[in-house]
Structure formats: C-alpha cells, structure tokens
Amino acid sequence: MSAMETKILSLRSYLMQRLMISLYLLWLVSTVVGYFATINYANQPYDLVLLQRAYAIADDLKLGSGNEQLDVIPDLPDGSDPGMPDKVVYTVTDSEGRKLAGNGNTLRPLSYRRDRTGPLFSNGEREGQKTRMVSLVYKSNGGVLQLHVAETTQQRQALIRGILSNIVIPQLLLTLIALAVVWYGLKQGLRPLERLRNEVLNRKRDDLSQLDGSQAPAEVRPLIDAVNDLLERLKQVMQAQQRFVADAAHQLRTPFAGLKTQSELALRTNDPEQKQHALEHILTSTQHGIRLVNQLLALARNEPGGQGTESFTTLSLNHLAQECTVNWVQMALEKNIDLGYESTSATVEIQGDAASLTEMLNNLIDNAIRYTPEGGHITVGVGTTADGAELYVEDNGPGIAPEHRERVFERFYRILGSGQSGSDLGLAIVAEVAKRHGAEIRLDAGSGGIGTRIGVCFCASNEMRRRPS
Ligand SMILES: Nc1ncnc2c1ncn2[C@@H]1O[C@H](COP(=O)(O)OP(=O)(O)OP(=O)(O)O)[C@@H](O)[C@H]1O
Ligand SMILES: [Mg+2]
Incomplete structure (x- = not known):
C-alpha cells in the first residue's frame, strides 16, 4: 500500500x-x-x-x-x-x-x-x-x-x-518570489479540492448524499458530477437492496410463523387426526420455506456480481427445453394439463449457462402449470426469429393483464386474486437470467389473445451466438 x-x-x-x-x-x-x-x-x-x-x-x-x-x-x-x-x-x-x-x-x-x-x-x-x-x-x-x-x-x-552580481542576484530573488507566489496561488486554488476531500473523508459510512461542487473549480466539476451520479445510483441500489432484504425477511416469516403455530398445536393435542393435520401443515410450510430459500439463492446466483459469463458453454436450446418439459409432464398430468414441446428447427445453439437456463425455464413452466386451470394447454417451444433464437412458454390460462406486464418481473410483485401462493420471485429470476445472457424478454397474450406467452429472445443484436441447422 x-x-x-x-x-x-x-x-x-x-x-x-x-x-x-x-x-x-x-x-x-x-x-x-x-x-x-x-x-x-x-x-x-x-x-x-x-x-x-x-x-x-x-x-x-x-x-x-x-x-x-x-x-x-x-x-x-x-x-x-x-x-x-x-x-x-x-x-x-x-x-x-x-x-x-x-x-x-x-x-x-x-x-x-x-x-x-x-x-x-x-x-x-x-x-x-x-x-x-x-x-x-x-x-x-x-x-x-x-x-x-x-x-x-x-x-x-x-x-x-559587479555587473553580474547586479543581474544574477535580483534574478534569483525574482525567481524565488515567483515560486512563492505560485505556491501560494496553488494552495489557494486547490483549497476547494482539499475541502471536498475532507468532506468525503469525514462522511459517515452510510452517508450517500451528494457532494457540494458549487465552489469547486470548473475543471473538477465534471468529476464531481460523475461522482454524484455514481452516489445517486449507489443510493438507489442500496435502497433496493434494503427493500429486498426487508421483503425477503417478511416472506420468510410467513412459513416460519406457520411452522411455529402448527408444531405448538401438534404438541398440545392428543387427537391423532389433529396431529396428522398439523403435521401436514408443517410439511406445507416447510416446502414453502424451502421454495423461497431456493428462489432467493437462484436470484443471487444470477444477479450481476454473482456468476459472470465464465460458466457459459455452447449448448442446444432444443435439448434443454425438451429435458425440462419432460420433467414437468407428471405435474401437468396431475392437473390434467396438456404440456407439449415444439420446435421449428432441429438444433439451435447458443452460448449460456445450462443450470441458469434450466432454472429460468422451470420457473416459466411452473407458472404456466400453476396459473392455468385444469384442462388447459401449455406449449414449450424453441424457434428462430429474424434476428435470433427464441425460447417460449405459452399457455391458455387467465393471462397477465397489460397493466401488470412490466411489474410482474419485479421481485416480490404479486397479482392478487390468482388463488395461488408463491414466493413471488419466479419471474424476477427469469429476468435476471435473461439479462445475464443478454437476452430480451417478450411478454404477450397467447395465440388468439388468450393466456400468456413469455418469449426469451437470444437475438443477434445481443451478440449471442446461434447456429440453426
Ligand atoms: N403463466 C401465467 N399466467 C398467469 N399469471 C401468471 C403467469 N406467470 C406469472 N403470472 C403472474 O405473475 C406473478 C409473478 O410470478 P412469479 O413467478 O414471479 O411469482 P410466483 O409464481 O407467485 O412465485 P414463485 O414462482 O417465486 O414461487 C404471479 O403472482 C402471477 O400472478
Ligand atoms: Mg412462479
């Protein structure tokens, strides 16, 4: 140092x-x-x-x-x-x-x-x-x-x-005076900068308020503006982070509170039926808790600052989509939903992280199955568009109203009245994974204006490599 x-x-x-x-x-x-x-x-x-x-x-x-x-x-x-x-x-x-x-x-x-x-x-x-x-x-x-x-x-x-001493000595004196004047001028001129430095040094750890650049020289203003801009962004990120932690704690409290109540109940009662009922509730709460923690971990993994693009490999989107779909068939059958897979080309290759993309697709299919009523249809598909490859999940469920379409990708955003409970992180994870892959998400109504169609486009403009054959 x-x-x-x-x-x-x-x-x-x-x-x-x-x-x-x-x-x-x-x-x-x-x-x-x-x-x-x-x-x-x-x-x-x-x-x-x-x-x-x-x-x-x-x-x-x-x-x-x-x-x-x-x-x-x-x-x-x-x-x-x-x-x-x-x-x-x-x-x-x-x-x-x-x-x-x-x-x-x-x-x-x-x-x-x-x-x-x-x-x-x-x-x-x-x-x-x-x-x-x-x-x-x-x-x-x-x-x-x-x-x-x-x-x-x-x-x-x-x-x-005699002549020389009359030239050299005054010149030397003049030089020294000039130096002293410049030194003093510089000290005065740099004073606003020193004041700024002290202001930053003496700040409290969490003080992200703007720097006062009003007295700084014009040359330093752009730097101060840039720092202020950075501080502002940092402040927003920190606020978002704080909000997120508060929301996450709040969400975690619900399954824990359920666990506590049901275990107390189970301990108090001697009725085997009530005990059984309480234990089932305990299992549900635990599953909710596990789901929430897993979703939080998935989100952290895909956030900027988590894994970067080092884990990217060339992979086949078709393969990935097919495998995921197969894993959800049983679940769909239980709800009497027709879950199918379709693709317009045999192989569409992209650069990506298989685990994250699987996480993304699982969340999309999970939503589709969860929110589509019994007897519905879901299609998972891979296609090529004019500028790239697209992975999509389409259902004929209730759809997402246009006013919610932007916000459903926010963390802990929930549309009331769906009758389903979730951790409200699924689409936020989808958004983070897409962002990490430079992909674009398109949320529309399904065919005929019914249901939901969420497409993730790995476009050429996003510099994703793709090789359809
Ligand atoms: N296919 C869909 N059809 C209708 N509504 C949907 C669909 N997908 C998502 N939504 C709506 O968007 C909201 C946000 O979805 P998201 O996946 O982020 O959260 P969640 O499913 O509630 O929780 P999680 O998936 O984290 O357990 C849901 O509450 C739901 O109302
Ligand atoms: Mg979900």
Whole structure:
C-alpha cells in the first residue's frame, strides 16, 4: 500500500516540481547570456583606453616616423597604485616577432602572423594573470614594426563581477518570489479540492448524499458530477437492496410463523387426526420455506456480481427445453394439463449457462402449470426469429393483464386474486437470467389473445451466438 501511495504525487507537488525545473533552467540561461553580454560590454571602454595608451606609446617611441626612438621608456602603470591595480607592459617587435624594445615579452597574436594590419585585440596570460593585449602595426624604412601593449584585467574582472552580481542576484530573488507566489496561488486554488476531500473523508459510512461542487473549480466539476451520479445510483441500489432484504425477511416469516403455530398445536393435542393435520401443515410450510430459500439463492446466483459469463458453454436450446418439459409432464398430468414441446428447427445453439437456463425455464413452466386451470394447454417451444433464437412458454390460462406486464418481473410483485401462493420471485429470476445472457424478454397474450406467452429472445443484436441447422 505504501508503494502505491508513493507513486501518487499530489497535483500541487507535481506543478511545483515542473515549475521549479522550468524557472531554474530559465534562470540558468539568462545568467549565461547575461555573463557573455557583460563581458562584451565591460571590455569595450577598457579596450578603448588600452588602444589610446598604445597610440600614446607609439607616439613616445615615434613608431612609423622613420626616426624611431626605441630607447625611450614610456611612463606606464605598474599596478602599485591601489586606484589602478592593472599593470601595463609593452613590446616592440619586428615582422618576425623578434623583440626590439619594451618591458614585456608579449607574444604577438596569431592573426598578425598573417599580414594583418590595424589594431587587434587578444586575450592572453602573463605571470599567472589574465591579460588583454592590443597590437598595432607600423611601416618604417621599408620594414614592419609591431607594437604589443598588454594589461592585466583586474579592473575589468571587478566590473564584470559587479555587473553580474547586479543581474544574477535580483534574478534569483525574482525567481524565488515567483515560486512563492505560485505556491501560494496553488494552495489557494486547490483549497476547494482539499475541502471536498475532507468532506468525503469525514462522511459517515452510510452517508450517500451528494457532494457540494458549487465552489469547486470548473475543471473538477465534471468529476464531481460523475461522482454524484455514481452516489445517486449507489443510493438507489442500496435502497433496493434494503427493500429486498426487508421483503425477503417478511416472506420468510410467513412459513416460519406457520411452522411455529402448527408444531405448538401438534404438541398440545392428543387427537391423532389433529396431529396428522398439523403435521401436514408443517410439511406445507416447510416446502414453502424451502421454495423461497431456493428462489432467493437462484436470484443471487444470477444477479450481476454473482456468476459472470465464465460458466457459459455452447449448448442446444432444443435439448434443454425438451429435458425440462419432460420433467414437468407428471405435474401437468396431475392437473390434467396438456404440456407439449415444439420446435421449428432441429438444433439451435447458443452460448449460456445450462443450470441458469434450466432454472429460468422451470420457473416459466411452473407458472404456466400453476396459473392455468385444469384442462388447459401449455406449449414449450424453441424457434428462430429474424434476428435470433427464441425460447417460449405459452399457455391458455387467465393471462397477465397489460397493466401488470412490466411489474410482474419485479421481485416480490404479486397479482392478487390468482388463488395461488408463491414466493413471488419466479419471474424476477427469469429476468435476471435473461439479462445475464443478454437476452430480451417478450411478454404477450397467447395465440388468439388468450393466456400468456413469455418469449426469451437470444437475438443477434445481443451478440449471442446461434447456429440453426
Ligand atoms: N403463466 C401465467 N399466467 C398467469 N399469471 C401468471 C403467469 N406467470 C406469472 N403470472 C403472474 O405473475 C406473478 C409473478 O410470478 P412469479 O413467478 O414471479 O411469482 P410466483 O409464481 O407467485 O412465485 P414463485 O414462482 O417465486 O414461487 C404471479 O403472482 C402471477 O400472478
Ligand atoms: Mg412462479
């Protein structure tokens, strides 16, 4: 469980992480770009000063005049003045780079080896210190003289450091402020969600009332609506479940109450005839109780959440219907009812659970025999329709009035006045089995508008596989 929890990152942490990485990268890029821009701008004025100093030295040495005075020593800063910490050195060389004069031993820049003229700036190192150098070329007496003036870069470095700290530190501060603002904004923005979470967490176990999404952000509304929809459905299912348990308990009470009364009677009386009578009642009540429990179990087996479609096999509807019918023949005979089987094709195969389908058919035939008066006719049949296979049971009994046709499939729904007692679950079981098989139930009057015809259609549109031959 803890492994699962670690995987679930909160929305706020996720957004903050993303934002922090982006802001950090942004800050890094702006610092690097700022650094190079700073170097460039800091160099420009210093380079100009260096160039003027080089011109001044050239003037002092009279370079390019044809009358050079290379033994003159120009006055140059040596870095000892605290206000001017950079040391300046110069070198005069011939075109081959041989030193002719100067107090330094500066190397001529590479570009000058390719006959370049004009001032040329280059970076170098001297006695472990970074230097910036400008080189000039003078033509004199047919030869070429090169002047290289180099200075250390302490002042430049100080300026760069100053500018950089003025860029980087405020930027860093801005980044931190932006992060803080976003963090606070997110905290505020996600507050309605947190409130919702607490509301759900603190709910009582059986509280299925709707969530209040009025203050939630628009993005979360669809989720809340979906949850509310689910809660509503759950509430209905729970209410139905509660009703069902109450009804079932109520139904069970009747046979139990009968058992109690009759056993008390049997114990009290010494009359063998009365005892016999009480025992017969006890048997009837027990049979009712058993029937009810069996019907409840059948219902539970076929409900969604019970067995799924794993137990489905390819089976022959004809076979199944025939077998069931045979089992009820004796019962029909006792009531002088003509129970027959008919089929329009030899084999109609479907995918289904044989036990459930038998349960379904038993309930249909049981109803037909129970509610059809003596001397009636019942037909169990299998046929093929335009879009699938149909299993039906038709009788010529009293029929089911149109106003009851929808409701007879409800659990514990009973049409008064039939003169029969049952557990009122038979057709509910039929409905559940049909639903589990993706089949459709059609309840009509029998042929000639007399009696009842209940057809269960395993239609192609229900994706049931069938193979008539
Ligand atoms: N073939 C039929 N002819 C006339 N009425 C029927 C027929 N089948 C069902 N009914 C009516 O529909 C009602 C519901 O039937 P259902 O099978 O669900 O319950 P039941 O037969 O009373 O009880 P159970 O079958 O669970 O013992 C019955 O009470 C009956 O009035
Ligand atoms: Mg029944």
